[in-house]
Amino acid sequence: MSIDYRQFIDDRVVEIVRIGIGEREIKASRHSDFNDINPKQWDLIAPAVSRYIGPVVKAAGLPVTISLLTGIQKEAARFIRAERGAK
Numbered sequence: 001m002s003i004d005y006r007q008f009i010d011d012r013v014v015e016i017v018r019i020g021i022g023e024r025e026i027k028a029s030r031h032s033d034f035n036d037i038n039p040k041q042w043d044l045i046a047p048a049v050s051r052y053i054g055p056v057v058k059a060a061g062l063p064v065t066i067s068l069l070t071g072i073q074k075e076a077a078r079f080i081r082a083e084r085g086a087k
Contacts, residue, residue: 003062005075008053016052017076020045026077034074042070049073 017026021041029036046069053072054064062068 003068003071005072007060008056008072009076009079012052013049013072014076014079016045016048017073018080020048021073021077023080026080029077029081034077039070042073045073046070 021037025037025041026034031037043066046066049069049072050064053069057064057068057072
């Protein structure tokens with residue numbers, strides 16, 4: 001099953017990722033899936049994302065897992081990377 005993580009992204013999720021990972025690090029990433037950013041950084045912000053978006057994920061019939069949260073966070077990072085003409 002393929003999940004469109006974009007359905008869970010809003011301004012607050014983007015800001016959690018922007019603050020938790022850092023805009024500079026996101027825009028400096030050379031990997032399309034941000035795999036050059038330490039996985040522990042994604043794990044550290046997962047609880048904040050889960051508290052905010054968890055009920056929406058559950059309402060969509062999906063389990064709230066670290067892999068799902070990481071996918072949502074990385075999709076939010078793509079929004080950040082795309083802002084203001086970056087990469």
